[in-house]
Amino acid sequence: MRAEWGASFTVLSPRALERLLPRVGGWTGVEDPSRYDGRRHPPLLGAQRLSVTNVSPFASGALATALEVVESVGVAAIHNRIAETAERLITGLVEAGVTVLSPTRRGDRAGIVVARTPSGSGSSATDRLADAGITVTGHGPDRVRFSVHATTAPDAIDATVEVMANTP
Structure with a gap:
């Protein structure tokens, strides 16, 4: 909340x-x-x-x-907003060639999205995301965990995808 x-x-x-x-x-x-x-x-x-x-x-x-x-x-509106935002993030990451490791089907997921970064570049991705004003959690050397909220703006999702797509 x-x-x-x-x-x-x-x-x-x-x-x-x-x-x-x-x-x-x-x-x-x-x-x-x-x-x-x-x-x-x-x-x-x-x-x-x-x-x-x-x-x-x-x-x-x-x-x-x-x-x-x-x-x-209402809870339903919040649920739908989070689901739509997670969908936008997942779609953007996949289109950018980033592997999504968490469930991608709407009925199988919540507002958490986990993506693989290029081998060994997890800290580089989290640093670059932080420089762009995006807070994430690094998981291991090659994974990043995103938590979308009902208030996550579309431009934040676009910026996230751009950083992940351009992380070496």
């Missing part, structure tokens, strides 16, 4: 809550969290045991704003 700080919430059924165990320890998910005695404190009951830290009011505000945007346009 791009709401900053990774703010989120979840709703759990009693059955899910019963089965989920805390895997990432958080000081707010245990009994007596401010008692610093060097001992392991038992987890709280209920969903609070999954808490990692206190809620940031800034992150909560950003999440609320993001939820308002989703509500104003």
Whole structure:
């Protein structure tokens, strides 16, 4: 949702809550969290045991704003926009001779596109993309991961394809 700080919430059924165990320890998910005695404190009951830290009011505000945007346009519109943007990126990369490694069929993918760069040029591609103002994640020596959003502009996709097509 791009709401900053990774703010989120979840709703759990009693059955899910019963089965989920805390895997990432958080000081707010245990009994007596401010008692610093060097001992392991038992987890709280209920969903609070999954808490990692206190809620940031800034992150909560950003999440609320993001939820308002989703509500104003609808999930289906966001889904379609991401699918169309991913399609534009995939089509552009394929036409430019760049190998797309992630699923290309609309029903088999989300907004993540992974492409192969020329052998050993992953860091060159990520550097060149960064110079063009495009943020990506390098995966190994020859792969780049793109994450399109509903707000990704068509000119950003065109610039991405141009950089990838011209990466040595």
